Structure formats: structure tokens, C-alpha cells
Amino acid sequence: MKIGIIGGGMSGLIAARDLQSAGHTVEIIEKSRSVGGRLATRRMNDGQADHGAVYFTVRSDELKQEVKEWQAAGVVKEWFADPYPRYVGSNGMNKIGKYLAEGLDVRLNEKIETIAAKEGGIMLTGSEQLHYDAVIITAPIPQAAALLEGSPLNLTQEDQKLKEYIFEPAFVGLIELNENIQVGEYGLLDQDLPEGILKIVNNGEKGISNNPILSIYMTGEWSEKWFDREEAAMEEVVRLSVEQLGDLSIASKQLKRWRYAQAKQVFNAPYYQLEQHPVWLCGDAFLDPDDPSGHTRVESAYISGKKVAEQIIRFAQS
CATH class of the missing domain: 3.50.50.60 (FAD/NAD(P)-binding domain)
Known part of the structure; x- marks a missing residue:
């Protein structure tokens, strides 16, 4: 067929x-202009940042076997395990999508x-x-x-x-820093955050960027509230990030919107x-x-x- x-x-x-x-x-x-969907990575000057899936975990035997093959090919790596492994794209999550698309007929755009x-x-x-x-x-x-x-x-x-x-939207603020900062133990904070922030990731500590770039993931409720106010939303993302992390020396910033990020049911x-x-x-x-x-x-x-x-x-x- x-x-x-x-x-x-x-x-x-x-x-x-x-x-x-x-x-x-x-x-x-x-x-879009590339495969991967929410396996998404964006370039920012000399660095890059994931702004869709942060990592993935494995429960099924089929995916466990496939991940071993992806690791052997250098496509994915283990980020940290607490208590089970979190896997990421070795050079960004979108590299997984590009690897899977090899040999397939794809019409982009x-x-x-x-x-x-x-x-x-x-x-x-x-x-x-x-x-x-x-x-x-x-x-x-x-x-x-x-x-x-x-x-x-x-x-x-x-x-x-x-x-x-019904799906919830998601905003992800990308903040490139002039100086590196420690974010959690492994480059991830996902607990005890200001209202509106779901998680904070330092892509430099994650091992996918030469530059320290923060990915600030906002909750669905917050993203719905701010969805049509992008410029103001970016400033609010920065404000909440500073509230959590202290003063930030910001080199550049971008905002990514996902209209359909997470299914409510x-x-x-x-x-x-x-x-x-x-x-x-x-x-x-x-x-x-x-x-x-x-x-x-x-x-x-x-x-x-x-x-x-x-x-x-x-x-x-x-």
C-alpha cells in the first residue's frame, strides 16, 4: 500500500x-521545516536549547531495546538517573527525529x-x-x-x-546567559518553583550547548493566560526566573509557544x-x-x- x-x-x-x-x-x-515535532531544539548564537521534550524515560521493552541502538549510534545519552534514567539527544532532542527520518520520504513545509x-x-x-x-x-x-x-x-x-x-498550551522562554549558573544538581529544577514555572533547564549543564542557555517551561494554566501577549509574557518569564535564580546576566532571549502541548484528558x-x-x-x-x-x-x-x-x-x- x-x-x-x-x-x-x-x-x-x-x-x-x-x-x-x-x-x-x-x-x-x-x-514545519524539520522533522521531530516536540523533539525540538533551537540554535541561539553559538549555543542551542531544547524547547519541547526535555528528556524521555523508558518503561516498555521495545523502547528499551531501541534506545540501546540509539546509544550505540551516538544519538542519545543518559543525562542522569534519579531513580530511573532520563535520556536526551546527544546533541539536542531534534537530532533523534533527524536520525529516525533517515531513509524515509519526507515532504517538509x-x-x-x-x-x-x-x-x-x-x-x-x-x-x-x-x-x-x-x-x-x-x-x-x-x-x-x-x-x-x-x-x-x-x-x-x-x-x-x-x-x-482539550489540550493545554505551553510557553518556553529561552534565555541565553553571559555567565553560567548552577541549576539544580544536574541542570534541572522542577520543584518548589514560583507559581507559573513548571521547570527550568540549563542546556549547558545538560551537555547539549556550548553556551549557558536556560529553557524556562511554563505551566499550562499560565501559558493559557498569557498566550496572546507574547512580548509581555517574555518579560514575565524573565521576572519569575530572576525571582527563582537571582540576577541574571542576559545575552539574548526568545519565546517559543506550543498551542497544543499537553492533553487534559x-x-x-x-x-x-x-x-x-x-x-x-x-x-x-x-x-x-x-x-x-x-x-x-x-x-x-x-x-x-x-x-x-x-x-x-x-x-x-x-
């Missing part, structure tokens, strides 16, 4: 790799506007029309639901329930298929019912991508 995957984050990349290995033709359509049923398959329309036997949508559920609602598809009542899922299955079309949804908010964590994370995206690929392989064989 020829399969189109909307979104080049962890779920999409893992599904693409498994489907391609099973002999299918796969294309990833990514609206391509936004899909509509999805339609076409001659037993699916047609995606963006800058051009793309035809597939099946499609996977890995965008956050609210974005996926909006795309489906605006498309000429027959959606059932069950399909339409997807629009009920998860989907209790690793994927969802539209009832009348060969279209599947997956992603970090699609959790296996026996998932021990109960929240979205890098590993849940990985598992969701694996599971949806398994299902489509069975679908192709039926």
Missing part, C-alpha cells in the same frame, strides 16, 4: 519506519488543508493533491479534529467526539480509526489502556506509532 503520514514527530516517524520495513510505500507530510475519500483511497490536498491507500494523522487531537471537520468526509458521531479533547487507546475511512489517528495522547504513567510523553508517542503501524499492516493483509 501507499501510506501518507501527516506529521513528522515521534509517532509519525516510528510508524513510517515500521510500515516501510513491512514493504509499504510511505510518505511523511510535515508542515507542506500543510494539508483537506482530506477526501477518492477511488477507494484518500486524497490529501495542500499545495498539490496527494493520493494514498491509507492515511495516518499524528497532529494533536484538536488539530486533527479541525482538519477532519473541515474536510468532505463522512464522519460518524463517534468520529465527531474527537473535537471534545488522554485517549484510552493507542490509536483511533475513522469508522468509514482508512484514516487513523495516533500520537502521544493516545495511550494504551494499561499504560502505567497515564500521561502524554515521548514514550507514549513511540508506542502509539508502533501500534498503529501494526494495525495497518494487518489491515493491508486482510
